[in-house]
Amino acid sequence: MKIGFLIDMDGVVYRGSELIPGAIEFIDLLRKQDIPFMFMTNNSQRTPMDIATRLQRMGFPVDQNHVFTSAQATASYLALQKPNATAYVIGEGGLLTALDKVGIAIVDHNPDYVVVGEGRTGSAEVFDKAVQMVIDGARLIATNMDPNCPTQNGGIRPGCGAFAKLIEEGSGFKAFSPGKPNPFMFRAARKRLGLTTGETIMIGDTMETDILGGNQIGFRTILVLSGGTKSTDIQKFAYSPDVVLDSVADITVDFVRRQREIMKLRADLE
Numbered sequence: 454m455k456i457g458f459l460i461d462m463d464g465v466v467y468r469g470s471e472l473i474p475g476a477i478e479f480i481d482l483l484r485k486q487d488i489p490f491m492f493m494t495n496n497s498q499r500t501p502m503d504i505a506t507r508l509q510r511m512g513f514p515v516d517q518n519h520v521f522t523s524a525q526a527t528a529s530y531l532a533l534q535k536p537n538a539t540a541y542v543i544g545e546g547g548l549l550t551a552l553d554k555v556g557i558a559i560v561d562h563n564p565d566y567v568v569v570g571e572g573r574t575g576s577a578e579v580f581d582k583a584v585q586m587v588i589d590g591a592r593l594i595a596t597n598m599d600p601n602c603p604t605q606n607g608g609i610r611p612g613c614g615a616f617a618k619l620i621e622e623g624s625g626f627k628a629f630s631p632g633k634p635n636p637f638m639f640r641a642a643r644k645r646l647g648l649t650t651g652e653t654i655m656i657g658d659t660m661e662t663d664i665l666g667g668n669q670i671g672f673r674t675i676l677v678l679s680g681g682t683k684s685t686d687i688q689k690f691a692y693s694p695d696v697v698l699d700s701v702a703d704i705t706v707d708f709v710r711r712q713r714e715i716m717k718l719r720a721d722l723e
Contacts, residue, residue, distance in 0.1 A: 454717040456627030457489035457641065457648045457671070462504075463603055464680020465701060466492075467511060468654060473679050475702020477512045482706065484514060489646045493639075495632045495662065496547045497524035497570035497596035497613065521642045523596040523613075523632030524551040524570060527543075529641055530631035531557055533595065535565055540594075543579055546679035548596060563589075568627065569617045570596040580616075584623035593620060597632030599662070608710055634666030643672075651720045654712060656701065658682055664694045673716060677701055 460466065466476035483490045492515070493505065501520035508515050524544070528551035531538055538557050541564040542549060548570040549559065567583045587593045595617035602612040617628040631637045643653050655672045657663020658680025667674040676694035678684060679701070687693055696712075698704070 454652070454713050454720070455648070456652050456654060456713050456716060457491075457646045458483065459491055459493050459642050459646075459653060459655045459667075459676065460701075461655075461657035461659065461680075462492050462494050462661045465656055466508075466513070467679055468680065469603060472511055473700055473702075475700055477594075479701040479704050480513055480515065481702070482709070486611070486709065488709070489648065490519065491564040491642055491646055492520050493522075493633065493642050495519070495523045495578070495597040495599055495613075497522055497527070497551075497632075498545045498572055499547045500550050501525070503547070521645060522547055522551070523630075523638060526566065526631045526635075526638035526641055527554050527570075527594060527596045528555045528557065530637055531555070531566060531568070532719040533639065537563040540564050540566040540568045540585060541591065542568045543572070543575050543583060544568065544596070545572035545574060548572075564591050565722040566594050567591045567620065568594045568596070569613055569620065571602060571613050575616060580619055580623070583620050587620060587624040587626050593617070593626055593628040594623070595628040595632075598628070598630045598661075633662040634669065636666060639666050639670045639672065643670075651716060651723070654716075660686065660690050660692075660694075665690075665692060668692050668694075675704075 460566045501517035504520045505517040524547045532555035539560045567586050598614035599608045599612040600614040650671045653672045654677045655667030658677050664674050674694040677698050677700050
């Protein structure tokens with residue numbers, strides 16, 4: 454049976470600037486077995502090329518086609534909702550590039566959408582303008598609703614969700630996000646790999662995004678404890694991963710074979 458992997462990044466294959474032991478060997482295993490895979494990230498700042506270059510410098514044998522970001526998911530969603538739409542954007546290169554590729558024009562007045570991503574381009578004037586645009590009828594979109602995100606030096610900074618919350622509170626309108634855990638992003642990434650739902654495994658370190666989104670769409674899910682989630686945290690949630698591992702270093706040839714057998718059995722029973 455054909456299977457493939459969608460893989461979160463920070464906390465799964467690296468932590469900040471540190472490589473997680475066994476991560477490169479895991480990706481090598483997938484490539485040697487001709488198993489399709491794609492990295493999924495809620496970070497909308499960088500382009501797939503930027504992210505792939507960083508991964509390459511860490512030793513991963515990947516290219517930009519192995520990366521899918523919340524910026525790409527957001528751009529795909531907007532292109533489906535309203536082709537040739539206009540957007541006022543609070544974000545950086547990854548988001549601007551993704552929107553441009555699907556024909557969404559960036560404007561500074563009377564937009565169809567206000568689109569918020571990660572970055573440091575916001576100011577009081579920018580957010581004032583965004584609030585008024587939403588009040589005037591622009592629809593509020595956030596690439597993701599993560600309240601914070603890690604920095605490369607191990608710290609924490611406000612995330613896209615924090616910026617979106619500011620506009621929500623100021624305008625009285627709620628943001629919609631196509632990023633994780635929205636099934637839209639999981640479905641879009643799965644289609645890019647050419648897989649069915651029953652052939653897809655999601656690997657992540659966060660219950661609220663990776664595991665929740667994977668469960669909602671029907672993927673097999675693997676939680677790794679190499680990131681921000683401890684084994685004692687799992688019981689706090691009303692849903693659970695199919696498998697819990699210390700890290701991706703525990704994914705061996707035999708492990709992959711067992712997952713394929715389990716998924717085939719599940720498909721036969723459906």
